[in-house]
Amino acid sequence: MRFVGSFLFPESASNLAPNVDHIYLALLALSTAITILVLVVALFFCIRYRRGSKADRTPPKGTPMRIEITWTLIPLLIFLGLFFWAAEEFFAMSRPPADATEIYVVGKQWMWKIQHPDGRREINELHIPVGRPVKLVMTSEDVIHDFFVPDFRTKQDVVPGRYTTEWFTPTKPGKYHIFCSQYCGTDHSRMVGWVYVMEPAEHARWLQRQPAPDSLVAQGERAFHSRGCSGCHVQSSAIHAPLLDGIFGKPVPLKDGSLVIADEQYLRDSILLPNKQIAAGYEPLMPTFQGQISEEELNAIIAYLKSLGDQPRQEGER
Amino acid sequence: MTTATLQAAPQPRPLTKPTYLADGKTIRSWLLTTDHKRIAILYMISITLFFFIGGAAATMMRLELLTPQGDLVTSETYNKLFTIHGVVMVWFFLIPSIPTVLGNFLVPLMIGARDVAFPKLNLASWYLFMAGGAFAVFSIITGGVDTGWTFYTPYSSTYANGHVIAMATGIFIAGFGSIATGLNFIVTIHKMRAPGLTWFRLPMFIWTIYTTSLILVLATPVLAITLTLMALERAFGVGIFNPAMGGDPLLFQHLFWFYSHPAVYIMILPGMGVVSELIPCFARKQMFGYRFVAYATVAIGVFGFLVWGHHMFVSSQSIYAGMIFSILSFAVSVPSAIKVFNWTATLYKGSIRFQTPMLYALGFVGLFTIGGLTGLFLACLAVDVHVHDTYFVIAHFHYIMVGGMVMGYLGGLHFWWPKITGRLYPERLAKLSAVTIFLGFNLTFFPQFILGYLGMPRRYPVYAPEFQVLNVFSTAGASILAVGYVLPLAYLLWSLRWGRVAGPNPWQATGLEWTTSSPPPTDNFEKTPIVTEGPYAYDAQAAEAELEAGHA
Numbered sequence: 001m002r003f004v005g006s007f008l009f010p011e012s013a014s015n016l017a018p019n020v021d022h023i024y025l026a027l028l029a030l031s032t033a034i035t036i037l038v039l040v041v042a043l044f045f046c047i048r049y050r051r052g053s054k055a056d057r058t059p060p061k062g063t064p065m066r067i068e069i070t071w072t073l074i075p076l077l078i079f080l081g082l083f084f085w086a087a088e089e090f091f092a093m094s095r096p097p098a099d100a101t102e103i104y105v106v107g108k109q110w111m112w113k114i115q116h117p118d119g120r121r122e123i124n125e126l127h128i129p130v131g132r133p134v135k136l137v138m139t140s141e142d143v144i145h146d147f148f149v150p151d152f153r154t155k156q157d158v159v160p161g162r163y164t165t166e167w168f169t170p171t172k173p174g175k176y177h178i179f180c181s182q183y184c185g186t187d188h189s190r191m192v193g194w195v196y197v198m199e200p201a202e203h204a205r206w207l208q209r210q211p212a213p214d215s216l217v218a219q220g221e222r223a224f225h226s227r228g229c230s231g232c233h234v235q236s237s238a239i240h241a242p243l244l245d246g247i248f249g250k251p252v253p254l255k256d257g258s259l260v261i262a263d264e265q266y267l268r269d270s271i272l273l274p275n276k277q278i279a280a281g282y283e284p285l286m287p288t289f290q291g292q293i294s295e296e297e298l299n300a301i302i303a304y305l306k307s308l309g310d311q312p313r314q315e316g317e318r
Numbered sequence: 319m320t321t322a323t324l325q326a327a328p329q330p331r332p333l334t335k336p337t338y339l340a341d342g343k344t345i346r347s348w349l350l351t352t353d354h355k356r357i358a359i360l361y362m363i364s365i366t367l368f369f370f371i372g373g374a375a376a377t378m379m380r381l382e383l384l385t386p387q388g389d390l391v392t393s394e395t396y397n398k399l400f401t402i403h404g405v406v407m408v409w410f411f412l413i414p415s416i417p418t419v420l421g422n423f424l425v426p427l428m429i430g431a432r433d434v435a436f437p438k439l440n441l442a443s444w445y446l447f448m449a450g451g452a453f454a455v456f457s458i459i460t461g462g463v464d465t466g467w468t469f470y471t472p473y474s475s476t477y478a479n480g481h482v483i484a485m486a487t488g489i490f491i492a493g494f495g496s497i498a499t500g501l502n503f504i505v506t507i508h509k510m511r512a513p514g515l516t517w518f519r520l521p522m523f524i525w526t527i528y529t530t531s532l533i534l535v536l537a538t539p540v541l542a543i544t545l546t547l548m549a550l551e552r553a554f555g556v557g558i559f560n561p562a563m564g565g566d567p568l569l570f571q572h573l574f575w576f577y578s579h580p581a582v583y584i585m586i587l588p589g590m591g592v593v594s595e596l597i598p599c600f601a602r603k604q605m606f607g608y609r610f611v612a613y614a615t616v617a618i619g620v621f622g623f624l625v626w627g628h629h630m631f632v633s634s635q636s637i638y639a640g641m642i643f644s645i646l647s648f649a650v651s652v653p654s655a656i657k658v659f660n661w662t663a664t665l666y667k668g669s670i671r672f673q674t675p676m677l678y679a680l681g682f683v684g685l686f687t688i689g690g691l692t693g694l695f696l697a698c699l700a701v702d703v704h705v706h707d708t709y710f711v712i713a714h715f716h717y718i719m720v721g722g723m724v725m726g727y728l729g730g731l732h733f734w735w736p737k738i739t740g741r742l743y744p745e746r747l748a749k750l751s752a753v754t755i756f757l758g759f760n761l762t763f764f765p766q767f768i769l770g771y772l773g774m775p776r777r778y779p780v781y782a783p784e785f786q787v788l789n790v791f792s793t794a795g796a797s798i799l800a801v802g803y804v805l806p807l808a809y810l811l812w813s814l815r816w817g818r819v820a821g822p823n824p825w826q827a828t829g830l831e832w833t834t835s836s837p838p839p840t841d842n843f844e845k846t847p848i849v850t851e852g853p854y855a856y857d858a859q860a861a862e863a864e865l866e867a868g869h870a
């Protein structure tokens with residue numbers, strides 16, 4: 001059974017995998033049942049009513065209305081059930097838990113660049129401890145990519161110009177494929193990597209072996225100064241610019257009267273496309289940083305802005 | 319049976335007019351013809367050519383995939399191969415296949431008309447199609463395109479090399495051919511039906527061609543717009559889809575699938591139409607639930623426009639939009655299920671013969687059932703997240719497109735071959751190749767479902783070694799499939815000269831096309847037929863009685 005399982009299923013290595021497999025198995029059972037039903041009935045008719053066979057062929061009487069309605073409604077009801085089951089799971093897949101470790105991922109022709117909250121970087125590899133939920137905040141430098149980990153049963157397109165998220169809790173230590181599954185050009189099939197899921201102790205040892213750079217927040221803070229953001233966005237500035245403390249996740253009133261939640265996308269757009277949305281009460285004085293800041297630096301700045309909450313500061317990776 | 323059949327039966331021979339094939343023998347008479355039957359032949363030759371171009375690309379891909387390393391061709395070449403395969407097969411084979419070949423030949427014959435409503439426009443459609451094909455072939459020969467048939471932005475508009483615009487122009491031009499064909503059929507079916515041929519007396523094939531035509535006319539312009547916008551961004555840097563220029567890459571996907579999902583129905587509905595003709599004829603049975611099947615056809619056409627977002631569940635489209643597209647996709651599968659049940663029920667109490675067309679029809683039902691059911695997996699949100707963009711999707715749509723449409727096309731081609739050419743194909747060989755195609759097809763594509771769930775992404779010339787075994791099975795199947803496709807090409811050509819003469823109605827089929835001679839005269843009918851009955855007036859008991867009496 002295990003052998004057959006490993007031939008038909010990838011490793012089940014995340015919290016999402018068993019649920020997806022269950023729906024898949026249910027679909028498989030249903031499809032097999034329907035296929036066999038159609039096959040057996042068709043075969044039976046083909047044999048029994050083959051030309052020349054002695055069978056009763058008196059034309060059936062009455063309208064087939066009742067039959068038609070039956071075989072319309074039964075599939076419809078089954079399908080509705082399946083829809084709700086899968087939709088519920090999909091909903092859960094799109095809602096990362098609040099305590100998930102946030103890891104930034106930048107896709108680029110043809111590699112994956114990973115930034116951990118503690119500032120460590122990896123290329124085409126992702127080392128994480130088992131049992132801890134992970135939220136990937138992803139964007140692309142060029143074309144659309146897709147971060148796919150079959151053993152976790154999840155994937156998400158990685159789109160230039162916006163952030164997408166994907167989350168999972170790895171449940172089993174091991175080494176798992178990362179595939180880019182959105183066609184992205186010549187070396188699309190080489191845009192692959194590995195997720196290493198480690199026991200906490202082993203992960204701690206791995207961390208020690210890596211040089212410890214500044215945390216992502218600290219890198220962001222440095223960039224915030226070196227890029228001149230702090231020239232405007234401080235209390236003492238000569239230019240009337242909003243203070244950015246505690247901005248993340250809060251509603252921001254805009255000049256045109258609307259209200260937006262300051263999520264990663266809003267912060268990104270404020271920095272790259274400052275004229276897209278102007279904060280209420282301010283002049284559009286902010287210069288654009290499009291083309292000057294790399295995606296990784298931007299991630300660091302955003303991580304820094306996110307850390308400027310009025311809540312106690314989040315420390316790097318616990 | 320229609321009165322026309324009854325009238326035609328006693329005196330089938332005395333032909334006053336030459337057949338459409340004898341009416342002009344020069345190349346010029348073919349290239350300037352406005353006869354729908356000759357145009358059908360022009361299309362038949364052209365799409366066969368394109369089928370083998372697309373097939374050659376597929377062959378190279380399957381060979382490359384024998385090993386995980388990517389050693390036969392470079393990644394760049396592989397990417398061009400799957401683009402050629404996709405573009406050529408979708409736009410230059412599948413979409414035109416049944417409508418322009420069988421549809422052109424049969425629509426006027428089945429409704430008792432002399433020709434389509436606009437014969438010159440019909441010829442113009444073929445020239446547009448060929449002009450589009452020329453652009454496509456040009457871009458293939460001069461270096462190729464590596465965007466995939468989906469042309470996703472910003473890859474296609476900014477990053478891809480090659481003749482993207484030439485390829486898109488080819489599709490754009492061929493699209494106008496499709497629109498003109500659709501328009502022609504719609505008007506023809508509305509205005510030119512023989513006296514007494516009411517909507518619910520129409521053969522199911524006409525219903526499906528009608529619905530297909532509606533989709534062609536409504537959806538194809540969207541494709542033209544989408545490709546134009548992509549080309550504008552590529553050629554002139556107008557920021558529409560590329561976020562670096564203020565565009566929205568998802569907009570492209572919405573527009574593209576708004577066309578391409580309905581296009582899936584352009585590719586399958588006519589196949590369903592063919593099967594709906596074949597099963598009643600070879601089972602000698604009235605079609606079960608005729609009206610329901612007709613309604614189901616139209617329902618598929620309408621719902622088909624509302625489900626495009628199921629290609630975008632992981633694209634970062636809103637999850638609520640995803641839910642709506644998911645439930646609508648489940649809904650659109652119900653009418654397809656209804657059709658499968660009705661075809662099966664048609665066999666009940668029939669007098670079933672298993673000639674080649676029937677083998678194809680039964681094969682169609684089986685493969686379409688699997689294709690349809692695996693579509694449910696993709697409509698299921700959480701499961702689609704896992705299998706999207708993997709070989710599962712590849713397997714699924716090949717079960718529909720190749721298992722469905724190509725089987726339907728071949729079944730139809732064999733069924734109407736005697737009508738088109740006046741000759742019968744060699745039955746034994748034809749049965750053999752039908753079975754070969756069925757087996758080869760399953761061996762090629764079934765392993766891909768498993769590969770997909772295991773996580774092998776599509777469009778990968780280099781892949782993880784654990785996927786190799788299943789890929790070898792798939793390539794082995796493809797070789798069998800290739801033999802299955804070459805055989806009919808050979809024996810059908812052979813039959814043109816040496817096949818048995820068919821006579822007007824070798825299958826004792828109902829339907830107006832069988833009341834005229836084979837091949838039909840240029841004007842189709844000697845006098846306009848009058849219809850007094852519904853379609854498929856078959857009688858299984860009578861067929862058995864005839865068999866017993868010994869003269870059938």
Ligand SMILES: [Cu+2]
Pocket residue numbers: 107110144145146180181182183184188191
């Ligand atoms: Cu990629």
Ligand SMILES: [Cu+2]
Pocket residue numbers: 578579582625626628629
């Ligand atoms: Cu679709």
